[in-house]
Amino acid sequence: xxxxxxxxxxxxxxxxxxxxxxxxxxxxxxxxxxxxxxxxxxxxxxxxxxxxxxxxxxxxxxxxxxxxxxxxxxxxxxxxxxxxxxxxxxxxxxxxxxxxxxxxxxxxxxxxxxxxxxxxxxxxxxxxxxxxxxxxxxxxxxxxxxxxxxxxxxxxxxxxxxxxxxxxxxxxxxxxxxxxxxxxxxxxxxxxxxxxxxxxxxxxxxxxx
Amino acid sequence: xxxxxxxxxxxxxxxxxxxxxxxxxxxxxxxxxxxxxxxxxxxxxxxxxxxxxxxxxxxxxxxxxxxxxxxxxxxxxxxxxxxxxxxxxxxxxxxxxxxxxxxxxxxxxxxxxxxxxxxxxxxxxxxxxxxxxxxxxxxxxxxxxxxxxxxxxxxxxxxxxxxxxxxxxxxxxxxxxxxxxxxxxxxxxxxxxxxxxxxxxxxxxxxxxxxxxxxxxxxxxxxxxxxxxxxxxxxxxxxxxxxxxxxxxxxxxxxxxxxxxxxxxxx
Numbered sequence: 001x002x003x004x005x006x007x008x009x010x011x012x013x014x015x016x017x018x019x020x021x022x023x024x025x026x027x028x029x030x031x032x033x034x035x036x037x038x039x040x041x042x043x044x045x046x047x048x049x050x051x052x053x054x055x056x057x058x059x060x061x062x063x064x065x066x067x068x069x070x071x072x073x074x075x076x077x078x079x080x081x082x083x084x085x086x087x088x089x090x091x092x093x094x095x096x097x098x099x100x101x102x103x104x105x106x107x108x109x110x111x112x113x114x115x116x117x118x119x120x121x122x123x124x125x126x127x128x129x130x131x132x133x134x135x136x137x138x139x140x141x142x143x144x145x146x147x148x149x150x151x152x153x154x155x156x157x158x159x160x161x162x163x164x165x166x167x168x169x170x171x172x173x174x175x176x177x178x179x180x181x182x183x184x185x186x187x188x189x190x191x192x193x194x195x196x197x198x199x200x201x202x203x204x205x206x207x208x209x
Numbered sequence: 210x211x212x213x214x215x216x217x218x219x220x221x222x223x224x225x226x227x228x229x230x231x232x233x234x235x236x237x238x239x240x241x242x243x244x245x246x247x248x249x250x251x252x253x254x255x256x257x258x259x260x261x262x263x264x265x266x267x268x269x270x271x272x273x274x275x276x277x278x279x280x281x282x283x284x285x286x287x288x289x290x291x292x293x294x295x296x297x298x299x300x301x302x303x304x305x306x307x308x309x310x311x312x313x314x315x316x317x318x319x320x321x322x323x324x325x326x327x328x329x330x331x332x333x334x335x336x337x338x339x340x341x342x343x344x345x346x347x348x349x350x351x352x353x354x355x356x357x358x359x360x361x362x363x364x365x366x367x368x369x370x371x372x373x374x375x376x377x378x379x380x381x382x383x384x385x386x387x388x389x390x391x392x393x394x395x396x397x398x399x400x401x402x403x404x405x406x407x408x409x410x411x412x413x414x415x416x417x418x419x420x421x422x423x424x425x426x427x428x429x430x431x432x433x434x435x436x437x438x439x440x441x442x443x444x445x446x447x448x449x450x451x452x453x454x455x456x457x458x459x460x461x462x463x464x465x466x467x468x469x470x471x472x473x474x475x476x
Contacts, residue, residue, distance in 0.1 A: 014461070059459035 003029045004039050011043040014063030023071040033078035040068045044113035048198030065109040087208050088141030091133045093121035095155040100148035106197035114201040127162045140171045141208045147177040157188040172207040210447050211433040213282050214248030219256030236272045244277035246438035247471050254284035262290050270297040288316040301325035309334030309348040318359040329367045342387045367402040367433045374410040386429040393430035402433035420446045445472030
């Protein structure tokens with residue numbers, strides 16, 4: 001399947017402009033939309049791993065995700081009924097009192113590239129808003145909480161506890177951010193921790209599969 | 210940033226030797242390493258006595274074109290040599306240079322009028338290098354009048370505002386910065402170029418002065434330079450500065466150049 005290989009290579013290389021055309025060519029060559037999507041998700045997995053290992057830089061990951069997003073645009077009409085993703089929906093946000101969004105945005109992007117629908121609640125998100133979003137959104141399989149300040153670590157803890165106490169189930173909670181450690185993540189009752197966006201995507205897939 | 214690779218110049222002793230001994234391999238290597246390092250043009254300057262200049266030019270240009278497709282910057286103080294040497298070039302390059310001096314422009318502009326050739330123009334005239342920004346802009350104004358008359362678009366011109374040695378300057382590069390800004394304000398599409406050898410003349414650790422200069426000059430609007438592309442520190446500084454000036458989306462150019470080992474990676 002040379003077309004698919006070319007597509008994957010261009011996604012990995014962050015050649016965003018070329019991706020939609022290659023997706024179309026792959027379709028014309030007889031590949032179905034699902035397998036093309038799967039191929040791009042695999043490529044993003046590679047990019048995520050390379051990012052985690054320090055081999056590629058944030059902009060390269062951004063461009064790769066941009067390319068994938070453009071490719072998905074081409075596929076969307078063919079992936080009828082929103083069955084484009086089998087991994088469910090991820091609710092993501094930076095916890096209350098914290099305005100950092102760069103890391104959270106990268107994680108959102110990588111989780112989306114891994115095959116989730118993503119609902120991004122933004123920054124400085126109060127507990128009630130997380131609870132409401134989980135209630136109102138269909139097929140939530142993952143909740144991702146970001147906290148970049150030592151001073152917002154208590155807010156992470158409070159948010160995780162409140163979500164758990166709400167009695168809602170069927171999803172996992174993943175946390176991350178500069179001051180967060182795996183030990184802290186475990187101590188506040190979350191299900192997982194990832195050190196960076198690439199790792200978050202890998203963990204996210206593990207959690208829901 | 211448009212990089213005009215400066216290393217094939219008979220004023221450099223090792224190059225003078227290669228020319229005298231007809232050492233083709235030495236010239237080939239200079240052409241190839243500069244092209245590989247990202248030069249957009251390869252400057253060729255014979256710096257030999259007048260009677261030998263044209264044949265030396267031909268020899269050098271032929272050698273460069275054997276090893277790279279990178280276009281040539283024909284570098285001679287004699288406008289008629291520049292015009293003659295155009296015939297040796299397989300594709301349009303840059304004439305380096307004309308100025309307000311004598312009849313240089315009259316010789317060159319009509320010849321490049323309806324071509325894709327570009328041209329470096331120095332802001333000096335028969336009175337020498339003007340001391341003030343106003344006087345340099347006066348020279349610039351006259352050059353642009355002639356460019357317009359010959360239908361040469363500003364985007365084909367590289368204006369060299371003439372940077373003089375820092376060690377005897379009373380106000381650093383402030384005057385040149387004013388000139389660069391004024392030029393770019395009047396003609397956004399025009400290129401502003403310059404060499405680096407003058408600025409740091411007679412100072413210790415010249416590399417640092419050159420690097421600091423390129424940053425400040427680029428900030429003022431310089432977007433072309435006659436430099437050594439094999440100088441990785443300088444190239445890295447140029448890529449970094451372009452990113453800092455918002456001319457490099459997501460720093461992809463900077464990262465790409467790093468990936469190509471143009472700078473920053475121990476070989």
